[in-house]
Amino acid sequence: MAESFASLKESFVFNFIEGARWKYITNGLLVTLKVTFFALLLGIVIGVVVAMIRSSYDKTKDEMQPGPGKWAMTVLNAVARLYLTVIRGTPVVVQLLIGYFVIFVSSTNTVFVASMVFGINSGAYITEIIRGGIMSIDPGQFEAGRSIGFNYIQTMRFIIIPQAFKNVLPSLANEFIALLKETAVCGYIGLMDLTKGGDVIRGRTFSAFMPLIAVALIYLILVIFFSWLVGKLERRLRSSER
Amino acid sequence: MSADIIISVRDLQKHFNAGAVHALNGVSVDIEKSEVLVVIGPSGSGKSTFLRCLNLLERPTGGSVVFEGVDITAPRTNINLYRRRMGMVFQHFNLFPHMTVLRNLTLGPTELLKKPQAEAEGKAMQLLERVGLADRAGAYPSQLSGGQKQRIAIVRALCMEPDVMLFDEPTSALDPEMVGEVLDVMKELAKMGMTMVVVTHEMGFAREVADRVLFMDEGVIVEQGTPEEIFDRPRSERLQSFLAKVL
Ligand SMILES: Nc1ncnc2c1ncn2[C@@H]1O[C@H](COP(=O)(O)OP(=O)(O)OP(=O)(O)O)[C@@H](O)[C@H]1O
Numbered sequence: 001m002a003e004s005f006a007s008l009k010e011s012f013v014f015n016f017i018e019g020a021r022w023k024y025i026t027n028g029l030l031v032t033l034k035v036t037f038f039a040l041l042l043g044i045v046i047g048v049v050v051a052m053i054r055s056s057y058d059k060t061k062d063e064m065q066p067g068p069g070k071w072a073m074t075v076l077n078a079v080a081r082l083y084l085t086v087i088r089g090t091p092v093v094v095q096l097l098i099g100y101f102v103i104f105v106s107s108t109n110t111v112f113v114a115s116m117v118f119g120i121n122s123g124a125y126i127t128e129i130i131r132g133g134i135m136s137i138d139p140g141q142f143e144a145g146r147s148i149g150f151n152y153i154q155t156m157r158f159i160i161i162p163q164a165f166k167n168v169l170p171s172l173a174n175e176f177i178a179l180l181k182e183t184a185v186c187g188y189i190g191l192m193d194l195t196k197g198g199d200v201i202r203g204r205t206f207s208a209f210m211p212l213i214a215v216a217l218i219y220l221i222l223v224i225f226f227s228w229l230v231g232k233l234e235r236r237l238r239s240s241e242r
Numbered sequence: 243m244s245a246d247i248i249i250s251v252r253d254l255q256k257h258f259n260a261g262a263v264h265a266l267n268g269v270s271v272d273i274e275k276s277e278v279l280v281v282i283g284p285s286g287s288g289k290s291t292f293l294r295c296l297n298l299l300e301r302p303t304g305g306s307v308v309f310e311g312v313d314i315t316a317p318r319t320n321i322n323l324y325r326r327r328m329g330m331v332f333q334h335f336n337l338f339p340h341m342t343v344l345r346n347l348t349l350g351p352t353e354l355l356k357k358p359q360a361e362a363e364g365k366a367m368q369l370l371e372r373v374g375l376a377d378r379a380g381a382y383p384s385q386l387s388g389g390q391k392q393r394i395a396i397v398r399a400l401c402m403e404p405d406v407m408l409f410d411e412p413t414s415a416l417d418p419e420m421v422g423e424v425l426d427v428m429k430e431l432a433k434m435g436m437t438m439v440v441v442t443h444e445m446g447f448a449r450e451v452a453d454r455v456l457f458m459d460e461g462v463i464v465e466q467g468t469p470e471e472i473f474d475r476p477r478s479e480r481l482q483s484f485l486a487k488v489l
C-alpha cells in the first residue's frame with residue numbers, strides 16, 4: 001500500500017512537476033474555458049437571431065403582404081433552415097476541420113477558429129432552446145406589445161426575449177456544460193486545450209495513466225461544479241416566480 | 243363624412259381557418275369622438291374579433307377600417323403608428339411580468355414617443371395617483387390583485403395618450419369584489435370624454451355609461467341604439483332572448 005502510494009507520488013512528480021509539465025494542464029484548461037465561453041456567447045447571439053427569424057416567419061407567413069419584405073423573410077427563413085440542417089446533420093469534428101482547413105485558412109489563431117466553429121455549431125442547438133422559450137411565452141404578451149405600437153422586432157426585444165431568456169437560462173447553462181466536454185476534440189486542429197495538454201504530457205513521459213486520469217478528473221470536477229451552479233440557478237428562478 | 247367621426251368601419255369581414263369560420267360577416271359602424279360604444283352579444287358572436295380588427299390585431303379578410311380619414315387596412319399604412327393612438331385593455335391584463343409597474347407604464351412613451359424618462363415617469367405617476375395606485379409603482383405585476391392589475395393595464399394604455407380606448411371584457415377575469423374598482427376607472431374615463439369601445443357582459447355598466455349599444459350575433463350587428471332602446475325596447479327576437487338570459 002505504502003509502496004503503491006510512493007510510486008503514484010513518483011509518477012505524479014515525474015508527469016507534472018518535472019519540466020514544469022503541469023503548465024500543459026493549466027494552460028490547456030484556460031484554452032478550454034476560453035473556447036467554451038466565446039463559443040457560448042457566439043452561440044447565443046446566433047441562436048437569438050435565428051430563433052427570431054424562424055418564429056417570426058412561422059407567425060407571419062400567412063398574413064404578410066406580397067412584396068420585398070415577404071421575399072426577404074422567405075429567403076432568410078430558408079437560409080436559417082439550411083444552417084440548422086447542415087450543422088445538426090454533420091459531426092462537429094468535421095465542422096472543426098472544415099473550419100480550420102477550408103473556411104478560416106488564413107487565421108493562425110486556433111482559439112479564434114475553434115470558438116467560431118463551436119459557436120456556429122452550438123448556435124444551432126441554442127436556436128431550438130430559444131425557440132422553445134419564445135413559444136412558452138403567453139401570446140397575450142405579444143399582443144399587448146403590438147397593441148401599444150411596438151413593431152415585431154421591438155416587441156421581441158423588450159417583451160418576449162427577456163422573458164424567454166429567463167425561462168431558458170438553465171438550458172443555456174446546460175449547453176455550456178455540454179460544450180465544455182465537446183471542445184475536447186480541439187486537438188484535431190492543433191489547439192492545446194486541456195485534453196491535448198494531457199496527451200502531450202503522455203507523449204513526453206510515455207506514461208498514459210497519470211496525465212489522462214488527471215484530465216478526466218478536471219473535466220469531471222468542472223462539470224459537477226457547473227451542474228451544481230445550474231441547480232442553484234434553477235431553484236432561484238423558480239422561487240422568484242409567483 | 244361628418245367631422246367628428248373618428249373610426250369608420252365598412253363591411254368588415256373576417257374568416258378564420260381558411261374560410262372555415264366566418265367570425266364577422268359585414269359589420270359597418272361609425273364611431274364618434276367622445277362616444278362610449280358598448281358591444282354586447284352571446285359568446286362566439288364576433289365581439290372580440292370586431293374589437294381586434296379595429297387596431298388590426300386581427301387582420302380583416304374584407305372591408306375597411308378608416309381612422310380619422312386614413313384607411314388603416316390598406317397594405318401600405320404603418321399600423322404601428324395608429325396602434326399608439328388606440329389603447330387596448332385585455333381580459334387577462336397582459337402586464338409585462340418582468341418589469342415593475344412603473345416600467346410597464348413608461349416603456350411605450352420612452353421607446354416609441356421618445357419622451358424623456360423623467361417626463362414619462364411624471365405622467366405615469368400622475369395617472370397612478372388618479373387610480374389610487376401610486377404606492378405600487380415599484381411593485382411587480384405578480385404582487386398585485388386582479389383589480390389592481392387591470393387598473394394598471396388601463397393606465398398603461400393611457401400613458402400613450404391615445405385617442406380611443408378599446409376594452410375586451412376588462413372585468414370578466416376578475417373576482418366579483420374587484421369589478422367595481424375597474425368599472426369606476428372606466429366611468430371616470432368616459433366622463434372625461436374619452437372615446438371608448440367596450441366589449442362587456444356588465445349590462446349595468448352598459449346601461450349607465452354607454453351612449454350607444456351594439457348587439458352582435460353570428461358576426462353581424464343585429465340591433466343598435468341607446469341603452470334605453472336596447473334594454474327596454476328590444477325589437478329583434480334574438481336580442482330579446484339574449485337579454486332574457488343575461489339580465
Ligand atoms: N384565432 C382564431 N382562430 C379560429 N377561430 C377563431 C379565432 N378567434 C375567434 N375565432 C372564432 O370566431 C368566432 C367569433 O369569436 P370571438 O372571439 O370574436 O367571439 P366573442 O363574441 O368575443 O365571444 P366571447 O364572448 O366568448 O369572447 C367564434 O366562432 C370563434 O370560435
Ligand SMILES: [Mg+2]
Binds near residue numbers: 289290291411
Ligand atoms: Mg371575446
